[in-house]
Amino acid sequence: xxxxxxxxxxxxxxxxxxVSTMTVSRVLADPETVSRETRSRVLAAVEQLGYVPDRVxxxxxxRRTNVVAAILPTLTNVNFADTAHALTEVLRPADYQLLIGxxxxxxDEEERLLRAMLPRRPDAVVVASSVHTKTASQMLxxxxxxxxEIWDNPGQPIDHAVGxxxxxxxxxxxxxxxxLGHRRIxxxxxxxxxEARDFRGEDRMKGFAAALREAGLSxxxxxxxxxxxxxxxxxxxxxxxxLERAPDVEALFAVSDISAWGALMECQRRGIRVPDDLSxxxxxxxxxxxxxxxxxxxxxxxxxxxxxxxxxxxxxxxxDDSGAAAAPxxxxxxxxxxxxxxxxxxxxxxxxxxxxx
Amino acid sequence: xxxxxxxxxxxxxxxxxxVSTMTVSRVLADPETVSRETRSRVLAAVEQLGYVPDRVxxxxxxRRTNVVAAILPTLTNVNFADTAHALTEVLRPADYQLLIGxxxxxxDEEERLLRAMLPRRPDAVVVASSVHTKTASQMLxxxxxxxxEIWDNPGQPIDHAVGxxxxxxxxxxxxxxxxLGHRRIxxxxxxxxxEARDFRGEDRMKGFAAALREAGLSxxxxxxxxxxxxxxxxxxxxxxxxLERAPDVEALFAVSDISAWGALMECQRRGIRVPDDLSxxxxxxxxxxxxxxxxxxxxxxxxxxxxxxxxxxxxxxxxDDSGAAAAPxxxxxxxxxxxxxxxxxxxxxxxxxxxxx
DNA sequence: CTGAAAGCGCTTACAG
DNA sequence: CTGAAAGCGCTTACAG
Numbered sequence: 001x002x003x004x005x006x007x008x009x010x011x012x013x014x015x016x017x018x019v020s021t022m023t024v025s026r027v028l029a030d031p032e033t034v035s036r037e038t039r040s041r042v043l044a045a046v047e048q049l050g051y052v053p054d055r056v057x058x059x060x061x062x063r064r065t066n067v068v069a070a071i072l073p074t075l076t077n078v079n080f081a082d083t084a085h086a087l088t089e090v091l092r093p094a095d096y097q098l099l100i101g102x103x104x105x106x107x108d109e110e111e112r113l114l115r116a117m118l119p120r121r122p123d124a125v126v127v128a129s130s131v132h133t134k135t136a137s138q139m140l141x142x143x144x145x146x147x148x149e150i151w152d153n154p155g156q157p158i159d160h161a162v163g164x165x166x167x168x169x170x171x172x173x174x175x176x177x178x179x180l181g182h183r184r185i186x187x188x189x190x191x192x193x194x195e196a197r198d199f200r201g202e203d204r205m206k207g208f209a210a211a212l213r214e215a216g217l218s219x220x221x222x223x224x225x226x227x228x229x230x231x232x233x234x235x236x237x238x239x240x241x242x243l244e245r246a247p248d249v250e251a252l253f254a255v256s257d258i259s260a261w262g263a264l265m266e267c268q269r270r271g272i273r274v275p276d277d278l279s280x281x282x283x284x285x286x287x288x289x290x291x292x293x294x295x296x297x298x299x300x301x302x303x304x305x306x307x308x309x310x311x312x313x314x315x316x317x318x319x320d321d322s323g324a325a326a327a328p329x330x331x332x333x334x335x336x337x338x339x340x341x342x343x344x345x346x347x348x349x350x351x352x353x354x355x356x357x
Numbered sequence: 358x359x360x361x362x363x364x365x366x367x368x369x370x371x372x373x374x375x376v377s378t379m380t381v382s383r384v385l386a387d388p389e390t391v392s393r394e395t396r397s398r399v400l401a402a403v404e405q406l407g408y409v410p411d412r413v414x415x416x417x418x419x420r421r422t423n424v425v426a427a428i429l430p431t432l433t434n435v436n437f438a439d440t441a442h443a444l445t446e447v448l449r450p451a452d453y454q455l456l457i458g459x460x461x462x463x464x465d466e467e468e469r470l471l472r473a474m475l476p477r478r479p480d481a482v483v484v485a486s487s488v489h490t491k492t493a494s495q496m497l498x499x500x501x502x503x504x505x506e507i508w509d510n511p512g513q514p515i516d517h518a519v520g521x522x523x524x525x526x527x528x529x530x531x532x533x534x535x536x537l538g539h540r541r542i543x544x545x546x547x548x549x550x551x552e553a554r555d556f557r558g559e560d561r562m563k564g565f566a567a568a569l570r571e572a573g574l575s576x577x578x579x580x581x582x583x584x585x586x587x588x589x590x591x592x593x594x595x596x597x598x599x600l601e602r603a604p605d606v607e608a609l610f611a612v613s614d615i616s617a618w619g620a621l622m623e624c625q626r627r628g629i630r631v632p633d634d635l636s637x638x639x640x641x642x643x644x645x646x647x648x649x650x651x652x653x654x655x656x657x658x659x660x661x662x663x664x665x666x667x668x669x670x671x672x673x674x675x676x677d678d679s680g681a682a683a684a685p686x687x688x689x690x691x692x693x694x695x696x697x698x699x700x701x702x703x704x705x706x707x708x709x710x711x712x713x714x
Numbered sequence: 715c716t717g718a719a720a721g722c723g724c725t726t727a728c729a730g
Numbered sequence: 731c732t733g734a735a736a737g738c739g740c741t742t743a744c745a746g
Contacts (some may be wrong), residue, residue, distance in 0.1 A: 007501060009739060020717045025741065035715060050499060055476040056422060057739035059413045060722050067477075075438040084432060085459065097473060100457045102442065116454060119412040120424075142407060144364060232648040261645075268650045288618070288645060291589040293625045366723060377733045382725065392731060414723035417738045 008049040017045040028053055059121070068314065069099045069122035071113055073129070073198075074229055077258075079284050080128060083150065083307035087126065090311025094318075096123070103129070105196040105228045111136040118143055124314050130154030130161070131199045146317045146326070148310045152200055153332065160317075162310045162331040166200045169299050169335050170207025173253045173281055176337055178215050181349030182251035182279060185212060186221030188238040188263060190255050196228040201255040204283065208253055221246045230255060235262020250279065250346055257282035257289045257298055264292065264342065275344035285338060294341030305333045365406040374402040385410055416478070425671065426456045426479035428470055430486070430555075431586055434615075436641050437485060440507065440664035444483065447668025451675075453480070460486070462553040462585045468493040475500055481671050487511030487518070488556045503674045503683070505667045509557055510689065517674075519667045519688040523557045526656050526692050527564025530610045530638055533694055535572050538706030539608035539636060542569060543578030545595040545620060547612050553585040558612040561640060565610055578603045587612060592619020607635065607703055614639035614646045614655055621649065621699065632701035642695060651698030662690045 014021045019038060026034050027042040034042070045051070059065040068091060072080045088098055099122060101113040111133045117125075124145050130152040132140065140147050140158045147159035154161050177185050189205040190198040202224075209219035223245070225238035235254060239262070242249060254260035260282030267274050274280050274294060282289060282298040289296030309331050317326055344350075371378045376395060383391050384399040391399070402408070416422040425448060429437045445455055456479060458470040468490045474482075481502050487509040489497065497504045497515045504516035511518050534542050546562040547555040559581075566576035580602070582595035592611060596619070599606060611617035617639030624631050631637050631651060639646060639655040646653030666688050674683055701707075 011739080021740075022717055023715090026716085029741085033715075038715080053476050054417075054478060054739055056413060056416045056478050057722090058476075058741070060411075060417050060724085061739080061741035063722070063741095065413060075432050075441060076435055078433055078435070081432040081438060088459065095473065097456060097458070097477065099454060101454070102445065116452065119410050119415075120454065121411060121413050139409075232644055236648065262648055265648050265650050287589055291593065291619055291622050293622050368723080378724075379733055380731090383732085386725085390731075395731080411723055414738090415725070417740085418723080418725035420725095420738070 008051045010051070010053065012049055013042065013045045013051050016049065017042045063121075065121050065123055066094075066096050067099050067120065067122045068096050069101070069117045069120075069125045071101050071103060071110060071117075071125070071127040071129070073105045074102050075100070077229065078286060079301065079303040080151075082303040083128070083310075086304040086307025087311045088307075090308055090315065094315060096314075096318075105198055107131065107133050107136070107197070108195070111139075114139045123318055124148070126150060126310055126314075128152075129199070130157070130163075131197075132158075146314060148313060150306050150310050152203075153330075157328060157330065160313060160329045160331075162306055162313060162333065164301065164333055164335050165207075166203035167207035167210075169283065169301075170204035170209075170253070171211040172335070172337060173204070173283070173299055174208045174211030174215070176339075176343070177251040177253065177279060177281060178211070178217070180251065180279060180343060181346035183217060183346070184221070184246065184248055184250045185217060186242055186246055186249045186252050187223060188235060188242065188252060188254040188259050189222060189224040190228050190230055190234075191226045192224050194227050198228045198230070198255065201228075201230075204253075204255060221249060230259050232258055232262040232265075235259035235264070236266045237262075239263035239266045251281070251343070252278065253281045253283075255283060257284045257286040257296055260296055260298070260342070261286075261288060261292060264294075264296065274342050279344055279346075280342040282342075289340070297340045297343040298338050300336050300338040302333055309333060365408045367408070367410065369406055370399065370402045370408050373406065374399045420478075422478050422480055423451075423453050424456050424477065424479045425453050426458070426474045426477075426482045428458050428460060428467060428474075428482070428484040428486070430462045431459050432457070434586065435643060436658065436660040437508075439660040440485070440667075443661040443664025444668045445664075447665055447672065451672060453671075453675075462555055464488065464490050464493070464554070465552070468496075471496045480675055481505070483507060483667055483671075485509075486556070487514070487520075488554075489515075503671060505670060507663050507667050509560075510687075514685060514687065517670060517686045517688075519663055519670065519690065521658065521690055521692050522564075523560035524564035524567075526640065526658075527561035527566075527610070528568040529564075529692070529694060530561070530640070530656050531565045531568030531572070533696075533700070534608040534610065534636060534638060535568070535574070537608070537636060537700060538703035540574060540703070541578070541603065541605055541607045542574060543599055543603055543606045543609050544580060545592060545599065545609060545611040545616050546579060546581045547585050547587055547591075548583045549581050551584050555585045555587070555612065558585075558587075561610075561612060578606060587616050589615055589619040589622075592616035592621070593623040594619075596620035596623045608638070608700070609635065610638045610640075612640060614641045614643040614653055617653055617655070617699070618643075618645060618649060621651075621653065631699050636701055636703075637699040639699075646697070654697045654700040655695050657693050657695040659690055666690060 010021045010024050014024045103109040126148045128151045130149045149161045152163045153165040190201040209222045212219045226234050282296050285298045285300035367378045367381050371381045460466040482504045485508045487506045506518045509520045510522040547558040566579045569576045583591050642655050642657035
């Protein structure tokens with residue numbers, strides 16, 4: 001047999017081993033179903049030719065790609081990267097690969113991505129959003145594979161959901177700052193003017209504002225500032241804007257730790273003491289918030305848990321091969337207030353001693 | 358025609374439009390080659406059926422998947438995420454999708470990933486490493502598609518390379534600290550004991566140590582500490598270890614800004630003034646280093662430029678369809694010293710006034 | 715335990 | 731500008 005110049009196929013392997021392609025296919029997919037002797041002959045041929053199976057052809061035949069499409073706002077945000085990591089780890093043993101796309105928080109980009117990804121026939125779709133264009137929703141609905149919306153608690157889920165209520169996070173944040181005795185309370189929220197929108201962040205702001213109003217406080221300092229996605233600079237600049245509007249603000253909730261830390265740095269530059277002069281509460285429990293001085297108080301989310309739960313849900317769904325037909329599941333991973341060093345009782349509360357609980 | 362329960366195929370569209378599948382294929386791939394009338398009839402059928410083309414089948418026929426495999430150490434590191442973002446943006450107009458994998462800085466994981474990805478027949482492979490297992494090197498060599506090693510300056514490139522010399526970064530870092538008059542100079546390097554290894558970081562340390570020796574200084578405080586990948590905590594802990602070994606150290610180069618910032622926080626906790634008591638120089642020019650107080654001096658790398666250059670190289674390679682046969686290119690994006698607020702002349706230098714340049 | 719036949723849903727390479 | 735035929739490289743679904 002002359003050496004091959006083209007890439008060897010299963011046919012080449014089968015000829016060299018003196019078996020049918022079916023037997024080669026079995027050795028690779030399900031070795032136990034082939035006799036030991038035949039198996040070793042096939043494996044030797046595979047080795048000798050340097051055969052690499054073609055899963056594109058395999059996928060077309062079997063109608064399974066072993067690919068999961070993951071649509072995230074951005075990978076630059078460690079929390080989403082952590083979710084992707086955790087998801088990868090759960091899917092890996094079953095030999096699933098992640099096809100990742102970024103929307104940069106844009107609905108039109110999400111739709112574009114879906115249009116690019118769905119033709120590649122992923123076995124499932126994980127999407128970090130519960131707000132979609134009409135077309136995107138339809139595409140997901142008709143995809144014929146399980147869809148998992150993550151990082152939120154959608155009112156009208158497409159299919160499955162793994163996340164938490166951003167609205168409730170905002171409410172809990174407000175309750176905490178109120179319980180510390182603060183009255184002049186504000187928030188550094190995401191801008192709402194551009195093409196890019198952080199709807200989850202907006203939900204947190206809504207919950208926060210609602211809780212302020214319920215407590216009889218003003219929500220006029222719930223600011224929406226700058227472009228999405230927020231970078232460290234958002235904290236700095238939105239905080240400067242806040243100070244012009246409300247120089248005597250006592251406590252601040254930021255749309256994310258990224259923003260909260262930026263504000264903290266701005267406080268250091270301006271000589272504003274945190275938490276003595278100002279309480280600062282972030283969101284997301286980012287790594288740097290545990291290390292900075294003072295350590296950042298935050299509304300903690302377990303980003304890895306979201307990836308793990310979504311992955312395990314998919315494993316169940318894909319292996320039961322009831323597939324997309326399974327009853328929609330909804331998993332809430334919750335959140336928790338993490339009090340560290342940037343939140344403290346109000347001045348008044350401190351001066352008078354602790355009157356109320 | 359009865360409504361379809363299965364997913365519509367190109368055949369269904371062609372029948373509804375009264376044309377051959379070839380015409381449907383042309384309308385989708387190359388609309389100009391079809392008459393306007395036929396085209397609109399086909400598009401109407403596509404619309405009516407909600408037809409989504411199957412690119413798995415398409416890829417098998419055309420022998421092109423329009424997928425680029427990207428192997429990165431971790432996405433949790435913003436610099437690699439930025440590279441991935443930039444790469445995506447260049448490839449998007451040509452309708453390429455990224456298949457991303459993480460090695461967690463492990464050679465065996467890289468090999469495993471290659472084994473999982475190559476059967477999916479990516480049109481190119483981008484890998485953020487120039488150190489591979491023997492098997493992995495062979496797999497890349499025989500893949501038959503362009504391979505781009507990024508974030509380094511490999512001695513023996515597999516194929517193409519886009520990056521910079523980590524060794525020279527280390528040397529330049531040392532030269533800078535020496536030129537500031539420091540003599541007791543150390544480094545916070547990555548551990549070398551575990552399965553996970555940061556070979557690029559180790560190269561920076563090697564260059565750094567070499568430059569110290571060339572200047573007649575001791576390299577005994579070039580520490581290798583902890584597990585890879587380094588987190589913020591690495592800076593804190595390795596700095597504590599450094600202080601036990603060399604309490605009077607004057608200047609420190611860290612394997613990354615992540616580590617440098619951790620050390621900076623530890624300095625704040627211990628009341629060590631930066632840069633008055635200690636100069637601190639990072640690597641990577643991360644976002645937070647531009648925002649923290651004091652702002653971090655660093656050896657800056659343009660992570661996005663690496664992704665962009667790799668993407669543009671691939672576009673040339675894939676469209677010339679000389680493909681893997683093209684002459685290997687090697688692109689150096691360079692690096693630059695970014696002096697901010699954590700590096701300053703040595704005490705002695707400051708006391709005596711500036712003697713030498 | 716093994717194999718021959720058919721087919722997955724497209725595109726290539728002609729041909730007219 | 732359009733189409734019939736062949737085939738990409740596997741797996742499914744039988745059959746023995």
